[in-house]
Amino acid sequence: xxxASLVKEFENLIGKENVFTSEADRQSYAYDAAVLPSVxxxxxxxxxxxxxxxALIERCYANxxxxxxRGAGTNLSGGxxxxxxxSVVILTQGLNKIIxxxxxxxxxxxxxxxxxxxxxxxVASKGLFYPPDPGSQAVxxxxxxxxxxxxxxxxxxxxxxxxxxxxxxxxxxxxxxVKSGSRTVKCATGYNLGGLLVGSEGTLGMISRAILKxxxxxxxxxxxxxxxxxxxxxxxAVARIIAAHILPCTLEFMDNMTINLVEDDxxxxxxxxxxxxxxxxxxxxxxxxxxxxxxxxxxxxxSGATQIVVAKDAEEKNRIWEARxxxxxxxxxxxxxxxxxxxxxxxxxxPAMMKVIKGLGEKYNLTVGTFGHAGDGNLHPTFMCDKRDKxxxxxxxxxxxxxxxxxxxxxxxxxxxxxxGTAKQKWLEKETSRGTIGYxxxxxxxIDPKGLFNPSKLVGV
Amino acid sequence: xxxASLVKEFENLIGKENVFTSEADRQSYAYDAAVLPSVxxxxxxxxxxxxxxxALIERCYANxxxxxxRGAGTNLSGGxxxxxxxSVVILTQGLNKIIxxxxxxxxxxxxxxxxxxxxxxxVASKGLFYPPDPGSQAVxxxxxxxxxxxxxxxxxxxxxxxxxxxxxxxxxxxxxxVKSGSRTVKCATGYNLGGLLVGSEGTLGMISRAILKxxxxxxxxxxxxxxxxxxxxxxxAVARIIAAHILPCTLEFMDNMTINLVEDDxxxxxxxxxxxxxxxxxxxxxxxxxxxxxxxxxxxxxSGATQIVVAKDAEEKNRIWEARxxxxxxxxxxxxxxxxxxxxxxxxxxPAMMKVIKGLGEKYNLTVGTFGHAGDGNLHPTFMCDKRDKxxxxxxxxxxxxxxxxxxxxxxxxxxxxxxGTAKQKWLEKETSRGTIGYxxxxxxxIDPKGLFNPSKLVGV
Numbered sequence: 029x030x031x032a033s034l035v036k037e038f039e040n041l042i043g044k045e046n047v048f049t050s051e052a053d054r055q056s057y058a059y060d061a062a063v064l065p066s067v068x069x070x071x072x073x074x075x076x077x078x079x080x081x082x083a084l085i086e087r088c089y090a091n092x093x094x095x096x097x098r099g100a101g102t103n104l105s106g107g108x109x110x111x112x113x114x115s116v117v118i119l120t121q122g123l124n125k126i127i128x129x130x131x132x133x134x135x136x137x138x139x140x141x142x143x144x145x146x147x148x149x150x151v152a153s154k155g156l157f158y159p160p161d162p163g164s165q166a167v168x169x170x171x172x173x174x175x176x177x178x179x180x181x182x183x184x185x186x187x188x189x190x191x192x193x194x195x196x197x198x199x200x201x202x203x204x205x206v207k208s209g210s211r212t213v214k215c216a217t218g219y220n221l222g223g224l225l226v227g228s229e230g231t232l233g234m235i236s237r238a239i240l241k242x243x244x245x246x247x248x249x250x251x252x253x254x255x256x257x258x259x260x261x262x263x264x265a266v267a268r269i270i271a272a273h274i275l276p277c278t279l280e281f282m283d284n285m286t287i288n289l290v291e292d293d294x295x296x297x298x299x300x301x302x303x304x305x306x307x308x309x310x311x312x313x314x315x316x317x318x319x320x321x322x323x324x325x326x327x328x329x330x331s332g333a334t335q336i337v338v339a340k341d342a343e344e345k346n347r348i349w350e351a352r353x354x355x356x357x358x359x360x361x362x363x364x365x366x367x368x369x370x371x372x373x374x375x376x377x378x379p380a381m382m383k384v385i386k387g388l389g390e391k392y393n394l395t396v397g398t399f400g401h402a403g404d405g406n407l408h409p410t411f412m413c414d415k416r417d418k419x420x421x422x423x424x425x426x427x428x429x430x431x432x433x434x435x436x437x438x439x440x441x442x443x444x445x446x447x448x449g450t451a452k453q454k455w456l457e458k459e460t461s462r463g464t465i466g467y468x469x470x471x472x473x474x475i476d477p478k479g480l481f482n483p484s485k486l487v488g489v
Numbered sequence: 490x491x492x493a494s495l496v497k498e499f500e501n502l503i504g505k506e507n508v509f510t511s512e513a514d515r516q517s518y519a520y521d522a523a524v525l526p527s528v529x530x531x532x533x534x535x536x537x538x539x540x541x542x543x544a545l546i547e548r549c550y551a552n553x554x555x556x557x558x559r560g561a562g563t564n565l566s567g568g569x570x571x572x573x574x575x576s577v578v579i580l581t582q583g584l585n586k587i588i589x590x591x592x593x594x595x596x597x598x599x600x601x602x603x604x605x606x607x608x609x610x611x612v613a614s615k616g617l618f619y620p621p622d623p624g625s626q627a628v629x630x631x632x633x634x635x636x637x638x639x640x641x642x643x644x645x646x647x648x649x650x651x652x653x654x655x656x657x658x659x660x661x662x663x664x665x666x667v668k669s670g671s672r673t674v675k676c677a678t679g680y681n682l683g684g685l686l687v688g689s690e691g692t693l694g695m696i697s698r699a700i701l702k703x704x705x706x707x708x709x710x711x712x713x714x715x716x717x718x719x720x721x722x723x724x725x726a727v728a729r730i731i732a733a734h735i736l737p738c739t740l741e742f743m744d745n746m747t748i749n750l751v752e753d754d755x756x757x758x759x760x761x762x763x764x765x766x767x768x769x770x771x772x773x774x775x776x777x778x779x780x781x782x783x784x785x786x787x788x789x790x791x792s793g794a795t796q797i798v799v800a801k802d803a804e805e806k807n808r809i810w811e812a813r814x815x816x817x818x819x820x821x822x823x824x825x826x827x828x829x830x831x832x833x834x835x836x837x838x839x840p841a842m843m844k845v846i847k848g849l850g851e852k853y854n855l856t857v858g859t860f861g862h863a864g865d866g867n868l869h870p871t872f873m874c875d876k877r878d879k880x881x882x883x884x885x886x887x888x889x890x891x892x893x894x895x896x897x898x899x900x901x902x903x904x905x906x907x908x909x910g911t912a913k914q915k916w917l918e919k920e921t922s923r924g925t926i927g928y929x930x931x932x933x934x935x936i937d938p939k940g941l942f943n944p945s946k947l948v949g950v
Contacts, residue, residue: 132732132837133866155734177677188675190684191652204924212833213865214649214905216638216688218917218948219929223651223684227677233928244734271593273616273705315776372673376593404674405594444675456679463665467694467936468680474935475928487679 029070030114034091038073041087042080046122048072057117060101060108061164062451063367063415069096069110069117076122078139078197078236085234086203088116094480097230099141099172102164104368105449107176107229111483118234120171127237129154134242135194135211140171140235144178157245159186162445163356171235177227179445181352184403185275185311186243188445189226195239196222198232201476211239229447230482232475246311249277250321251345254306254328255299255335259283259386262304263379265331266402269308270375272327274320279403280307280352281378286397286410289358296347299335306333306402307352309345355399356410363395363412367424371435372444375405384434385409392423406444433458448486456487490531491575495552499534502548503541507583509533518578521562521569522625523912524828524876530557530571530578537583539600539658539697546695547664549577555941558691560602560633563625565829566910568637568690572944579695581632588698590615595703596655596672601632601696605639618706620647623906624817632696638688640906642813645864646736646772647704649906650687656700657683659693662937672700690908691943693936707772710738711782712806715767715789716760716796720744720847723765724840726792727863730769731836733788735781740864741768741813742839747858747871750819757808760796767794767863768813770806816860817871824856824873828885832896833905836866845895846870853884867905894919909947917948 029049030038038047048054049071058066070093075081088095094115098108110117120141127137131154138147144165151158161180162168168178174196179188195209198221208221225232256262266279282290284303291298299305306328310320321338328336339345360366373381382398385407389396400408409431411424432442432455442452442459457465468487473479490510491499499508509515510532519527531554536542549556555576559569571578581602588598592615599608605626612619622641623629629639635657640649656670659682669682686693717723727740743751745764752759760766767789771781782799789797800806821827834842843859846868850857861869870892872885893903893916903913903920918926929948934940 130835130837132728133835134731135835177681179675179677183675190681200924200928202924204927205922206925206928207921208925210833210902211835211900212867212902212905213836214640214644214833214862214867215902216640216904216906216908217902217913218688218909218921218925219693219932220638220651220684220688221925221928223681223687226684227679227681232680244736267593270595275705313774313777313780315780316774319774319776370677372671372675374591374594374596374672375674376591401675406673406675439672441671441673441676441678443677444673445677447677448679452678460668460679461666463661463663464667464669464679464682466665467661467667467682470935471680471932474931 030091030093035071037087038084041083042073042075046074046076057098058110060106061104062106062449063365064106064109064450067110068113069115070113072117072119074119074122078123081123081234081236082199082203082205084118085199085201089201089478089480092478092480094483096482097234099169100164100167102168103172103176103449104446105443105451107447107449107485109450120169126150131156133211136240136242138170138238138240140169140238142170144168144170144173151242155245156242158192158240158242160189160192170238174226174235174238175228175230176447179406181278181280181401183401183406184279185277192241193222193226193238194241196225196235197237198225198235200233201481206233209239227447229449229485231472231486232481248314248317249309249311250317251309251339251348252321253337253348254308254333255302256304256332257302257334259304259382260379261332262306263382263402265306265328265333266378267376268327268331269324272323274310274323276308276324276403277311278307278309280400281402281407282352282355282399283397286355286359286399289362289397290351290354293358294350294354296351298351307348359397359410359412363414365413365415367411367413367428369409369428369431370406370444370446371431371440371442372406373435373438373440375403377438377440378402378405378407380438381407384431388427388430392427394423394427405440450484453487491552491554496532498548499545502544503534503536507535507537518559519571521567522565523567523910524826525567525570525911528571528576529574530576531574533578533580535580535583539584542584542695542697543660543664543666545579546660546662550662550939550941553939553941555944557943558695560630561625561628563629564633564637564910565907566904566912568908568910568946570911581630587611592617594672597701597703599631599699599701601630601699603631605629605631605634612703616706617703619653619701619703621650621653631699635687635696635699636689636691637908638906640867642739642741642862644862644867645740646738653702654683654687654699655702657686657696658698659686659696661694662942667694670700688908690910690946692933692947693942709775709778710770710772711778712770712800712809713782714798714809715769715794716763717765717793718763718795719793720765720843721840722793723767724843724863726767726789726794727839728837729788729792730785733784735771735784737769737785737864738772739768739770741861742863742868743813743816743860744858747816747820747860750823750858751812751815754819755811755815757812759812768809820858820871820873824875826874826876828872828874828889830870830889830892831867831905831907832892832901832903833867834896834899834901836864838899838901839863839866839868841899842868845892849888849891853888855884855888866901911945914948
């Protein structure tokens with residue numbers, strides 16, 4: 029816990045109501061959505077202007093306090109777990125202004141604490157479209173999405189958060205403001221520091237403002253569900269659709285375990301006997317949507333889908349996506365501990381990856397449900413277990429270890445969209461190289477010489 | 490010039506035929522496409538494998554030799570002008586393998602010396618599409634495109650080089666290999682070092698391999714030319730088209746001066762009386778193209794176009810783009826010195842920017858031709874002058890200075906696609922901040938402690 033005089037200083041800076049010292053308040057920020065030991069911070073600060081954010085960083089840094097900046101804490105790799113009991117958690121919830129939605133030039137300027145879904149809705153109300161849709165969008169924040177390079181269901185066609193950051197402003201360790209990027213589509217001015225900050229997990233600076241790209245919304249869309257009696261057939265269908273040069277805006281997979289747990293929960297008539305379903309949406313110009321939907325159906329049939337249900341109206345379409353959105357909560361409810369992975373492979377490797385996941389469940393005698401973004405190779409094999417059962421949890425850890433090694437051997441990546449945090453550091457060198465770790469640490473050390481920006485995260489300090 | 494023993498060492502490493510020491514050879518690499526004083530390097534090296542590249546960097550660095558890595562030298566901001574006569578120029582032309590074009594997973598892996606247009610053609614022959622098309626694509630290289638974050642005509646709809654870099658491998662100053670990104674669409678593994686290297690102008694590492702994103706090609710396209718008797722009307726038409734939610738793949742502008750110089754050159758019947766023309770292409774699904782072309786025509790008419798010529802076939806379409814491709818060579822031929830700028834503004838500011846450019850020509854009594862990528866606010870006002878005329882050249886410099894100041898005031902950026910190099914450093918702090926320069930220099934110093942990677946470029950060392 030910082031000294032009383034420093035707490036007083038913070039109170040003077042941002043108001044007593046925005047400085048949280050009580051045990052109960054601090055407990056609330058001791059964890060995030062990853063399954064990791066919690067660490068209670070020494071202090072929680074909530075700036076309500078970006079200038080306050082800069083001033084707080086300068087004060088904390090000068091006083092040697094480790095800082096973890098936190099949006100909604102929904103990340104799945106430990107990026108917002110504090111580092112030590114003297115850590116300060118800085119909340120972005122008071123920095124929640126949508127500063128501008130520019131309809132002529134197709135960009136928006138927002139503060140980091142703006143909630144993703146609220147921003148997307150504000151953009152939609154102006155007749156425009158902000159595509160990134162991480163699973164946690166109802167509560168997650170834009171700042172958190174940027175710091176973790178959040179993905180989502182639309183990644184295949186529309187890309188991820190990184191692809192929508194046109195510019196960033198952030199504070200360095202001295203509280204000085206750094207600006208990168210522009211309101212223009214093209215910008216080759218200076219280092220791409222905005223690009224560097226994306227996915228940097230709070231370790232290279234504290235984001236105070238983002239310029240985000242918007243696009244015209246698709247005119248039309250069509251959603252469908254395809255049922256398979258065999259997981260391999262479903263995963264081959266994914267490869268066939270892409271090979272036919274169709275990029276659906278969403279192409280999601282759910283296995284039998286997930287289907288049944290979701291159906292237990294929402295009772296919308298999912299096929300309980302199916303070994304897998306694919307949930308697919310194509311969007312764009314009306315003529316394109318009609319043509320692409322036909323090609324998708326054709327490829328699904330060729331791959332051996334036993335049933336294809338095309339949503340007839342918005343209500344049916346919503347039901348399809350409701351099923352998908354319930355996947356994680358349904359799995360999470362099944363057992364006390366949910367280990368949700370996001371190992372990602374080139375999409376043609378999905379059939380092979382599905383076999384690997386099945387084999388791991390059998391080899392280590394574990395309950396695994398798999399769902400996820402099949403279209404971009406980003407599956408979420410989810411190990412359902414009980415952390416208190418030491419033997420079982422150790423088997424989960426061994427299975428995850430094997431999963432990552434295989435992913436890397438297949439030319440895939442440790443993390444499609446959840447980040448490295450503290451959870452995945454030990455595999456990082458295997459995917460990259462010794463040189464990559466050294467380069468990253470040198471860079472980090474130059475930017476954060478005292479090692480106070482979310483110190484244990486990403487590559488360590 | 491490095492010592493004879495070091496030259497011998499280089500010869501042993503990469504072969505005598507790839508080490509150039511003669512005055513004539515070295516003279517060829519003393520300049521690039523920017524109007525800047527040339528500097529003859531001390532030595533020119535041409536590695537023929539990436540391993541040789543790593544070894545050369547290690548040797549040069551250990552021996553304190555400044556290095557400039559060079560693709561085709563087409564950049565327009567001085568990024569490939571050597572720094573001093575002891576500088577070593579490292580050519581990438583021997584690193585020109587297309588390692589893989591993966592049709593299933595929509596990516597390619599290439600070495601840095603691959604020529605952009607040759608790569609795009611190889612991709613097209615597999616039925617896929619690599620959109621970035623910088624003006625110099627016939628000779629420019631992928632490595633240079635990445636180091637400068639090259640843009641092109643399709644930026645508005647398809648983005649720039651940055652948007653197609655899925656992963657990079659590069660050598661650090663010790664010759665160690667750094668790897669970033671993945672073969673997967675999504676990747677949240679480690680710092681986005683690939684994103685940082687894009688646009689870093691050879692100052693943070695030497696690219697040895699790139700994983701590039703490919704997309705399915707558009708099914709159809711339609712090109713047209715719209716004629717205006719007034720520059721303002723043409724620039725307003727640009728804003729109207731975007732406001733109607735159409736993103737043409739190309740939306741180019743040429744003023745009267747450019748039209749006439751091009752027509753002198755190619756004689757394809759351009760309207761010599763026109764004050765401006767817009768050259769527009771929409772692409773995508775056939776139905777979408779038909780609909781969008783109609784909306785574009787409607788907006789062009791509303792904006793007061795006096796004539797709209799829709800290309801009836803591929804030959805007419807080629808003629809339209811031939812006219813655009815000739816713009817720079819035609820202007821460049823008119824006077825001995827061509828100062829081509831790429832100040833970029835949010836597209837709604839194009840009408841205002843056109844007024845500014847006209848005003849500058851009058852105020853400083855200069856010949857300016859303007860053409861460029863109107864759709865993304867990236868105009869190329871081109872000052873045609875004679876560098877030997879000191880008075881005139883000074884007026885050009887004052888006009889450019891005023892141009893940049895106005896661009897920044899309009900919320901634009903110094904460089905849409907040409908980079909900072911040595912040409913634009915003096916305005917960098919004005920667009921960004923003191924903090925940005927400091928942050929960039931700290932980062933650079935950590936990565937290049939001796940200041941040997943293209944030392945004078947971008948933010949200086």
